[in-house]
Amino acid sequence: MNVAFKTLGCKLNYAETSTLENVFVSKGHSVVEFNKKSDVVVINTCTVTERADKECRQLIRKALNKSPNAFIIVTGCYAQLSPEEIVSIDGVDLVLGSKEKLNLFDFETKFEKKGTPQIHVSPLSExxxxxxxxxxxxxxxxxxxxxxxxxxxxxxxxxxxxxxxxxxxxxxxxxxxxxxxxxxxxxxxxxxxxxxxxxxxxxxxxxxxxxxxxxxxxxxxxxxxxxxxxxxxxxxxxxxxxxxxxxxxxKHFHLPLQSGSDDILRKMKRRYSSTDYKNLISKIRKSSTNAGIGVDVICGFPGDDEKCFTETYNFLNNLEVSYLHVFTYSEREKTPSINYDFRIEPKLRFLFSEKLRTLGAKKKLEFYKSNIDKLQNVLFESSLDGNKIEGYTDNYIRVRTNYLPELENLISKVIIKSAKSEYCNCDVI
Ligand code: SF4
Structure with a gap:
C-alpha cells in the first residue's frame, strides 16, 4: 500500500510520525508524499492553537479530495482531546489517541473502509x-x-x-x-x-x-x-x-518566554520572572557570545493589552536573542485561561503578533549579519536542486553554498559571506 503522512505541530510529533513511517515501511508498505494519491493517510495532529484544529480539518478534506477511497487515520493531540469532532468529518476511518498512536497496527491491519469510524482514545489517567x-x-x-x-x-x-x-x-x-x-x-x-x-x-x-x-x-x-x-x-x-x-x-538554546510582562507570566503560571529570563540570557551570552538563542512568545493572552504588549516588545527588543517564534493566543477548551477575564480582541492579537514577527525577522537578520566573515561548522544535508546545498551551523544558522556531492551529510568548515532573511551564503574552506 501507499501511505501518506502529514504532521502538524511540534518536533515531538514529527519524531513520532517518522516512527510510524518506519513501522509501515517495515511491514512492506511505501511512504508517498501527502499530495500524492494513496491508500492510507495518517494525519498526526496538534491542538495548541485554534488554527491547528482548523488546519487539521482542512487536511482531512484535502486528503479525501486527492484519494477519496483512502483509509484516513487521525491521531495526535487533537485526536486525544476531540475525537468526536474528528469523526464528525466525513471519510475519517480511525481516530487514535496519544497512547494508541504508536501501536497503530494493534487497532487496524487491513485498512479497508467500513463507513463507520472507530475511536480508540485512552483517558488522560492512562x-x-x-x-x-x-x-x-x-x-x-x-x-x-x-x-x-x-x-x-x-x-x-x-x-x-x-x-x-x-x-x-x-x-x-x-x-x-x-x-x-x-x-x-x-x-x-x-x-x-x-x-x-x-x-x-x-x-x-x-x-x-x-x-x-x-x-x-x-x-x-x-x-x-x-x-x-x-x-x-x-x-x-x-x-x-x-x-x-x-x-x-x-550552542543553540531554544527558551520559551511567552511574555515579557511579569503580570502575564504570573497569570500564565510560568515559573520564572522576566528578570530571571533576562539574567539567563546574559549568562549564556557571557560564556557563549555567538550562541543561537530562540524565543517562543504568545500574543493576546487574557489581559495582555497594549501596555503589557509594549512591555513584551521592549523586553525582547533589548534582549540579545537570535529569533522569535510568535504564537497568537486562542482559547482552548479545558484550560484554566479560557475562563480568564479581559479577553483581547482577535484583531489586536493578530496585530501584536505581526509586530513581534517583524521584530523577530529583524533580530534574525541582525544575528545572521553578525556572523558574516566568521568560521562555522555546518552539517550539510542534501542538494536543493542539484545546484545548491544547505545545512545548519552549530548555532542554528541556515547556510547555503554551491552543491558538491561530497558535501552531503558532511560537517564542513565554512566562512559566512552574506546574510539574507532566511539563510546565509557561505564558502566551504
Ligand atoms: S511547560 Fe507549560 S507550556 Fe510547556 S508543555 Fe508544559 S504546560 Fe505546556
Missing amino acids: LSGFGPAFSGNVDGRTRAFLKIQDGCDFNCSFCTIPLARGESRSQNINDTITQANHLVENGYKEIVLTGVNVGDYGKKNGANLIELLKNLELISDLRRIRISSIEPNLLNDELLEYWISSEKIC
Whole structure:
C-alpha cells in the first residue's frame, strides 16, 4: 500500500510520525508524499492553537479530495482531546489517541473502509507509559529527532499539552543510548533531543539530563547533539556550564518566554520572572557570545493589552536573542485561561503578533549579519536542486553554498559571506 503522512505541530510529533513511517515501511508498505494519491493517510495532529484544529480539518478534506477511497487515520493531540469532532468529518476511518498512536497496527491491519469510524482514545489517567522505543528522521540521513521525554507536569494556564499527552515521563538512559547508536549506525551525524519538557528529563526515573548527555557524547560517530528546547527555569547553572563546555552539544538554546510582562507570566503560571529570563540570557551570552538563542512568545493572552504588549516588545527588543517564534493566543477548551477575564480582541492579537514577527525577522537578520566573515561548522544535508546545498551551523544558522556531492551529510568548515532573511551564503574552506 501507499501511505501518506502529514504532521502538524511540534518536533515531538514529527519524531513520532517518522516512527510510524518506519513501522509501515517495515511491514512492506511505501511512504508517498501527502499530495500524492494513496491508500492510507495518517494525519498526526496538534491542538495548541485554534488554527491547528482548523488546519487539521482542512487536511482531512484535502486528503479525501486527492484519494477519496483512502483509509484516513487521525491521531495526535487533537485526536486525544476531540475525537468526536474528528469523526464528525466525513471519510475519517480511525481516530487514535496519544497512547494508541504508536501501536497503530494493534487497532487496524487491513485498512479497508467500513463507513463507520472507530475511536480508540485512552483517558488522560492512562497516559503514563512511554510507548515503544523509537526515533525519527528530519531530513533524510543527517539530523534525527530522538524522543527522550513526553508529557508535562507544569500546567501552564493556556496549555492543552498536559491534557493531551499526560504526565511527564522519560525514556531511560539505556534505551535512549541504544536508539542513538542505531541512528548513528544508519548514518545520522546529529541527534536532536526532543520532548514536551526536555529539561524535566529523568525526574521520575532517577536519571538526569547531564548524565544522559555524558553518555550520548561517548558515541564517537555522533558528531552533534542539539537540545530542541528547554524551559528557562530548568536550565540551571550546572547544566548551562556543561552545555557550554561540551564539544558536541550545539550552542543553540531554544527558551520559551511567552511574555515579557511579569503580570502575564504570573497569570500564565510560568515559573520564572522576566528578570530571571533576562539574567539567563546574559549568562549564556557571557560564556557563549555567538550562541543561537530562540524565543517562543504568545500574543493576546487574557489581559495582555497594549501596555503589557509594549512591555513584551521592549523586553525582547533589548534582549540579545537570535529569533522569535510568535504564537497568537486562542482559547482552548479545558484550560484554566479560557475562563480568564479581559479577553483581547482577535484583531489586536493578530496585530501584536505581526509586530513581534517583524521584530523577530529583524533580530534574525541582525544575528545572521553578525556572523558574516566568521568560521562555522555546518552539517550539510542534501542538494536543493542539484545546484545548491544547505545545512545548519552549530548555532542554528541556515547556510547555503554551491552543491558538491561530497558535501552531503558532511560537517564542513565554512566562512559566512552574506546574510539574507532566511539563510546565509557561505564558502566551504
Ligand atoms: S511547560 Fe507549560 S507550556 Fe510547556 S508543555 Fe508544559 S504546560 Fe505546556
